[in-house]
Structures are given as structure tokens and as C-alpha cells.
Amino acid sequence: MQAMSIRITSLLLISLAVVSAFSPADHYLIDCGTTEPTVVDLDHRRFTQDVSSSVLSPKKSFALKNSSPDPSSSPIYHTARVFTKPSDYKFKINEKGMHLVRIHFLRFGFKNIGGTCHDQFHVSANGYVLLHNFSAPKGNPTIKDFLIWVDDAELVISFIPADTSSFAIVNAIEVISAPKDLIPDEHVTSDQNDRINIRHAYETMYRVNIGGVKVTPFNDSLWRNWVPDEDFLKSSKSDSKIHFDGRIQYRSGGASREVGPDNMYNSARIVSSLNNSIPNSNMTWVFPVQKDFSYLVRLHFCDIASISLGMIYFNVYLNGNLAYENLDLSTLTTYLLASPFYADFVVDPEKFSDFIRVDIGPSSLSRSHAVDGILNGLEIFKMDNSLGSLDGQLCVDQLEFKNRSNGQTSRLLSLSGAVCLLVIAFLVMRRKTEVKDSFGWSRVPVDVSEIDLKSNYSKV
Numbered sequence: 001m002q003a004m005s006i007r008i009t010s011l012l013l014i015s016l017a018v019v020s021a022f023s024p025a026d027h028y029l030i031d032c033g034t035t036e037p038t039v040v041d042l043d044h045r046r047f048t049q050d051v052s053s054s055v056l057s058p059k060k061s062f063a064l065k066n067s068s069p070d071p072s073s074s075p076i077y078h079t080a081r082v083f084t085k086p087s088d089y090k091f092k093i094n095e096k097g098m099h100l101v102r103i104h105f106l107r108f109g110f111k112n113i114g115g116t117c118h119d120q121f122h123v124s125a126n127g128y129v130l131l132h133n134f135s136a137p138k139g140n141p142t143i144k145d146f147l148i149w150v151d152d153a154e155l156v157i158s159f160i161p162a163d164t165s166s167f168a169i170v171n172a173i174e175v176i177s178a179p180k181d182l183i184p185d186e187h188v189t190s191d192q193n194d195r196i197n198i199r200h201a202y203e204t205m206y207r208v209n210i211g212g213v214k215v216t217p218f219n220d221s222l223w224r225n226w227v228p229d230e231d232f233l234k235s236s237k238s239d240s241k242i243h244f245d246g247r248i249q250y251r252s253g254g255a256s257r258e259v260g261p262d263n264m265y266n267s268a269r270i271v272s273s274l275n276n277s278i279p280n281s282n283m284t285w286v287f288p289v290q291k292d293f294s295y296l297v298r299l300h301f302c303d304i305a306s307i308s309l310g311m312i313y314f315n316v317y318l319n320g321n322l323a324y325e326n327l328d329l330s331t332l333t334t335y336l337l338a339s340p341f342y343a344d345f346v347v348d349p350e351k352f353s354d355f356i357r358v359d360i361g362p363s364s365l366s367r368s369h370a371v372d373g374i375l376n377g378l379e380i381f382k383m384d385n386s387l388g389s390l391d392g393q394l395c396v397d398q399l400e401f402k403n404r405s406n407g408q409t410s411r412l413l414s415l416s417g418a419v420c421l422l423v424i425a426f427l428v429m430r431r432k433t434e435v436k437d438s439f440g441w442s443r444v445p446v447d448v449s450e451i452d453l454k455s456n457y458s459k460v
């Protein structure tokens with residue numbers, strides 16, 4: 001424990017000077033299909049070739065170059081690698097433990113020809129199903145962001161075309177050791193009986209900068225994207241945003257800069273007293289999610305709004321259940337203003353509905369003439385199910401490369417696959433559609449009593 005806090009302290013001292021002071025044991029940035037030895041992306045990161053490095057073990061693959069890429073897009077999306085047979089990328093792991101794995105997809109310039117040519121594929125990593133029957137959406141790049149516990153000397157990321165007429169396509173891969181404090185060792189449930197080990201795979205579903213602007217990898221020491229919250233906010237938007245220009249007081253033992261960047265903690269939305277009365281309302285956000293999975297919900301708080309200590313008390317509700325009563329930020333941050341704190345909650349799948357609703361509102365200890373609720377950031381991670389899957393009710397051994405037919409037909413099909421890929425390479429179309437991932441959904445929550453709050457873990 002002592003060693004841990006020393007490590008964090010020294011890390012903090014360094015990171016005060018430079019934004020990206022975190023230095024991971026494993027750090028691979030791979031630009032797939034490029035012929036350049038290195039490619040620098042828009043955030044000044046150097047991605048290396050996938051062929052010269054020892055990471056690729058291709059069975060059957062093509063490098064693809066977009067001849068007329070969108071000039072404003074990152075160069076890592078200008079090339080791709082395409083697999084017509086199951087293939088692996090292998091990363092040597094220097095330090096076992098949690099790793100950030102980001103896989104970048106952009107479907108550029110290709111057409112379906114007679115239905116024999118489509119990108120439908122599965123992706124697995126060391127026994128976890130990451131993506132099943134996946135097709136990269138057109139338009140904007142899609143970044144799939146995972147946290148994967150690696151217990152082996154190697155991380156093997158496999159791309160498996162769904163069948164002989166399909167192919168897999170990938171633009172770039174990041175594999176980076178996660179800081180030790182990013183996910184705590186275990187989550188203790190509120191009844192103290194159940195402990196949830198962190199040795200899981202997680203997929204980031206939402207990473208939101210509440211009340212603030214988009215934070216890009218350039219301003220985040222773990223190169224994450226944080227999006228604004230407008231699309232998820234269901235309560236009235238008026239006057240609830242605040243911004244702080246001072247310095248965020250990171251404490252050792254509290255949330256570090258790797259847990260959340262300054263640019264996320266320095267903005268928030270608040271519930272505040274009007275005139276002399278405590279408002280009788282909550283701030284509410286709603287996030288659509290898939291059923292049948294558990295979710296880790298991380299709420300980030302930092303009191304950048306109060307004038308003095310000991311004034312802010314509020315309640316946190318998840319899907320209508322009281323998840324944290326009388327949250328007292330002053331005590332939790334050892335009496336420092338503008339000091340970050342986060343709370344993790346694991347939401348149980350069984351009776352779960354297809355959204356997560358977060359309410360922040362006044363508690364019985366809230367005071368008038370004060371701030372009666374705050375939220376600075378929010379993350380929702382999908383946790384792998386009992387089969388080790390993050391996508392579908394199946395395990396890694398059930399990911400098939402289907403031999404649709406045999407012998408002659410199979411060869412013919414794969415030939416037409418190759419022709420089709422050539423066509424792809426030449427038929428480059430520029431498409432710019434405003435695809436907004438899956439954020440458009442806005443079902444009104446009906447049954448708020450349906451969620452089971454399994455765990456309530458707060459880190460202090």
C-alpha cells in the first residue's frame with residue numbers, strides 16, 4: 001500500500017509538468033496496411049507499420065489504401081488491412097495486467113458485389129469475444145475501446161471473417177498497459193458479501209464530459225475521447241453548466257490524472273438553490289445499453305462550484321434506486337475544493353432494462369444558498385458475461401469461420417472475393433455522412449424499479 005501511494009505521488013509530480021507523463025510498460029500503436037514505417041496521427045502519436053513489426057501473423061491478407069481520403073481525417077484511417085482468412089495480431093506483453101486495447105475501423109471505398117463481398121467478422125482477444133458479426137459502419141471512424149486483463153506473455157487479437165465470402169477489415173490497433181489505479185482491484189458490493197474481481201474484459205460504452213466540451217486524446221494522458229453530454233441530458237439544460245479556470249487538486253489516493261483529465265474535471269453541471277429554497281428537481285441523464293450484460297458505471301465528481309467546504313450534499317440514483325445517499329464531497333476529498341473523487345457502481349443484468357438512467361439531486365442534508373448536486377464526468381463500461389463475451393451469448397470457441405461450401409465452389413468464392421477486393425482498392429468513394437454512433441435513442445424510462453443495484457463501491 002505504501003509503495004502504491006509513493007508511486008502515485010511521484011507520478012503526480014511528473015504529470016504536473018507534462019500532460020502525458022504516464023509511461024506504460026506495453027505501448028503498441030499499429031497502423032494497419034501502411035507502407036510507411038511510421039505514421040503520425042492528428043494527436044502527434046507515432047503509429048508503426050504492421051508488417052515490419054513482429055505483431056502480424058497473416059494467413060491471407062491485403063493492404064488497402066484509400067486513394068482519396070478525407071484530408072481532415074487522421075492518416076491512420078487512410079490505409080487498412082483486410083483478411084479473408086482468420087488471422088492474428090500478436091503483441092508481446094512485458095507486464096501482465098489490465099491493458100487498454102483500442103481498435104480503429106473505417107470502411108472506405110468498397111461496394112457489395114452480388115452479396116459475395118462484405119465485411120462481416122468477429123474479433124477475439126485472449127479468450128474474450130470482443131466483437132461478433134461486426135461490420136464497420138460507414139462514414140466516420142469507429143473506435144472500439146476495451147480494457148482487457150492479460151495474464152499471458154502475449155496478447156493475441158484475432159480477426160475472423162464470418163464466412164468464405166466475408167472479410168475482416170481494420171485500420172489501426174492500440175495496446176497500452178493501463179495505469180494500476182485505473183480499475184481498483186476489486187469492487188465490494190454494498191452487502192459486503194460479494195466481491196467482483198477486476199480480471200475481466202470491459203468495453204467502454206460511454207465516456208462523457210458533463211457540462212463541457214469534447215476532450216480529445218491530445219488532452220488526455222490515456223489518449224481517450226470524452227464527448228459532451230447534451231445528447232443524454234433529459235432534465236432542463238438552463239444555467240446548469242459551470243466551468244472552472246483554476247487548478248484541479250489531484251490527491252494521492254484519490255482519482256489521478258489518468259483516471260480523469262483536468263479538462264473533464266474542470267467542467268460540470270450543478271443543481272443549485274434559487275433564492276432561498278432547495279430546488280425540488282434532479283438532473284437526469286439516460287444512456288441506452290444492451291440487455292443481458294453487467295455494467296460498471298463510474299461517476300466523476302469534483303467540487304468546482306462551492307464557495308466553501310462542507311456545503312455540498314446530494315443523492316445519486318441509478319435507474320431510480322438510491323445508489324449513494326448524502327454524498328459529501330468535502331469529507332471524501334479530505335477537505336479540499338476542486339479535488340476529484342469518483343464512485344463506481346456495478347449494475348446487475350438479470351432484471352435490467354435497456355437503459356441506464358442517472359439522477360443527481362438534493363438530499364435531506366442539502367442546504368439553501370448552496371450547491372445541491374454536481375456531476376463532472378461519467379463512464380459506462382460493459383463487462384464480459386459468464387462466457388467471456390462482450391458481444392453475444394457465445395464463447396470464443398464458437399466463433400466460426402464458416403466454410404459455406406467446399407472444394408471448387410469454395411475456391412471460386414474466394415477468387416471472387418479477391419476480385420472484389422481489387423475492385424475495392426480502385427473504386428474509392430468519398431462519403432461523409434454524419435453518423436452519430438448509437439446516440440440517437442431516447443426512450444422514456446417507464447419502469448424505474450427494475451434495476452438491481454448490485455454494488456456500491458467508493459474509492460477513498
Ligand SMILES: *[C@@H]1O[C@H](CO)[C@@H](O)[C@H](O)[C@H]1NC(C)=O
Pocket residue numbers: 133162392
Ligand atoms: C451472424 O451472422 C450470420 C450470417 O449473417 C447469421 O446467420 C447469424 O445468425 C448471426 N448471428 C447472430 C448471433 O446474430
Ligand SMILES: *[C@@H]1O[C@H](CO)[C@@H](O)[C@H](O)[C@H]1NC(C)=O
Pocket residue numbers: 215216218219263
Ligand atoms: C486541449 O485543451 C486546451 C485547453 O482546454 C484547448 O484550448 C485545446 O484546444 C485542446 N486541444 C485539443 C487538440 O483538443
Ligand SMILES: *[C@@H]1O[C@H](CO)[C@@H](O)[C@H](O)[C@H]1NC(C)=O
Pocket residue numbers: 274275
Ligand atoms: C427569486 O426571487 C425573485 C425576487 O424575489 C423572484 O422574482 C423570482 O421569481 C424568484 N425565483 C424563483 C425561481 O423562485
Ligand SMILES: *[C@@H]1O[C@H](CO)[C@@H](O)[C@H](O)[C@H]1NC(C)=O
Pocket residue numbers: 279280281282317319320321359361362448
Ligand atoms: C430524483 O429522482 C429520484 C429517482 O428517480 C426520485 O426518487 C426523487 O424523488 C427525485 N427527486 C426530486 C427532487 O425530484
Ligand SMILES: *[C@@H]1O[C@H](CO)[C@@H](O)[C@H](O)[C@H]1NC(C)=O
Pocket residue numbers: 403405406407410
Ligand atoms: C473448408 O473447406 C476446405 C475445402 O473443402 C477444406 O479443406 C477445409 O478443411 C474446410 N475447413 C473447415 C474449417 O471446415
